[in-house]
Amino acid sequence: MPTILQLNTSLFGDSGQSSRLAAGFAGALAKSTGRELKVRDLAANPVSHLTAERVTAFGTPASERTLDQQRHVAESDALIDELREADVLVLGLPMYNFGVPSTLKAYFDHLARAGVTFRYTAEGPVGLLTGKKAYVFATRGGQHAGTATDLQTDYVRLFLRFIGISDVEFIYAEGLALGEQQRERALATAVETISRLAA
Ligand SMILES: Cc1cc2nc3c(=O)[nH]c(=O)nc-3n(C[C@H](O)[C@H](O)[C@H](O)COP(=O)(O)O)c2cc1C
Numbered sequence: 236m237p238t239i240l241q242l243n244t245s246l247f248g249d250s251g252q253s254s255r256l257a258a259g260f261a262g263a264l265a266k267s268t269g270r271e272l273k274v275r276d277l278a279a280n281p282v283s284h285l286t287a288e289r290v291t292a293f294g295t296p297a298s299e300r301t302l303d304q305q306r307h308v309a310e311s312d313a314l315i316d317e318l319r320e321a322d323v324l325v326l327g328l329p330m331y332n333f334g335v336p337s338t339l340k341a342y343f344d345h346l347a348r349a350g351v352t353f354r355y356t357a358e359g360p361v362g363l364l365t366g367k368k369a370y371v372f373a374t375r376g377g378q379h380a381g382t383a384t385d386l387q388t389d390y391v392r393l394f395l396r397f398i399g400i401s402d403v404e405f406i407y408a409e410g411l412a413l414g415e416q417q418r419e420r421a422l423a424t425a426v427e428t429i430s431r432l433a434a
Contacts, residue, residue, distance in 0.1 A: 236271050239264060240321035243276045244336040245329050245374075252411060253327035256372040256425050260406075261325040263433035270323065277338040282314065285344040293348055311345040315352060315364075324369040324400065328387060330379065335387055343394050352398040362399025369395055369403040370432065372425070376412030380405075404432075 241261040245251020249258065258274075265272040283289075292304035293311065300308065318324065329336060346352055353360050371391060379385040388405055395403050408425040410417040 237268070237323075238271045238273055238321045239323040239325055240318060241272060241274045241325040241327070242339075242342070243274065243327045244278055244339045245327055246278050246331075246336070248276060248279055251327065251329060251374075252408060252422070253329045253372050253374040256374065256406070256408060256422075256429065257325050257327035257370075259426065260370060260372065260429045260433055261323075263429065264323065264325075267433055273317065273321065275317070277342050278336065281338045282341050282345055283310065284341050311348060312351075314342065314345045315348065318346065319364055322367055324367055324395075326369065326371045326391070328371050328373045328391065330373070330375040330377075330387055333384065333386055335390065346398055347394075360397060362397055362401070364399040367400045367402070369400050371403060371405045373405055373407045373409075374411060375407070375409045378409045378413070380407045380409060406432075 239261050241257055243249070243251070243254040243257060245254045248254065254276075261272055261274075264270065288303070289307045289311075292300060292307040295304055297308075326339075328339070331337075334340075349355065352364055353362050355361075373380075373387060377384075380388070392403055395401070406425055406428050408421045410421050412418075
């Protein structure tokens with residue numbers, strides 16, 4: 236069955252604004268399209284950080300891996316398989332200290348595997364997780380979209396394209412710390428967009 240993978244990365248779990256928007260959209264899309272919905276909370280259940288041992292394990296041929304290396308690779312394989320099985324990715328993306336949550340960076344570090352999620356060619360790297368659509372619900376206290384301080388959008392687009400996901404739509408809710416009126420307006424606009432996209 237086609238599956239939606241919803242990734243939450245807010246420190247505040249289900250009550251984070253990004254998680255709420257992502258859940259609203261993913262739930263509505265699952266209902267309107269009959270897709271199964273899988274939710275992974277990277278803040279509540281963070282994946283391990285990249286280490287020299289892990290990177291070495293990734294680069295060691297399967298037949299030569301030690302038991303420890305097999306364990307490291309299995310953790311990454313499970314995350315990749317989960318994403319590979321989904322045809323829609325829904326990402327809740329809060330801005331923390333001008334960047335993506337560190338838990339998302341750690342997750343991305345498990346996904347970038349030469350020969351598994353991308354391969355090098357004479358024309359440059361080619362992503363292998365193709366045929367997916369991603370929706371990113373980006374929530375920010377300030378206003379950044381379209382300006383030099385938005386260091387998240389290009390990074391997330393670049394990384395997803397690198398592993399083969401080039402159809403990526405960003406939905407922003409910004410200025411959430413700029414007063415009640417702005418906050419309500421930004422969230423209402425995002426909710427309207429969700430209704431349109433999930434119909
Ligand atoms: C630790 C922390 C750092 C933050 N850093 C920024 C920032 O650099 N720029 C910004 O516009 N908002 C910043 N904010 C505000 C969040 O982006 C905003 O509250 C957003 O709604 C967070 O999404 P969430 O509710 O899903 O966690 C920060 C909030 C926290 C808790």
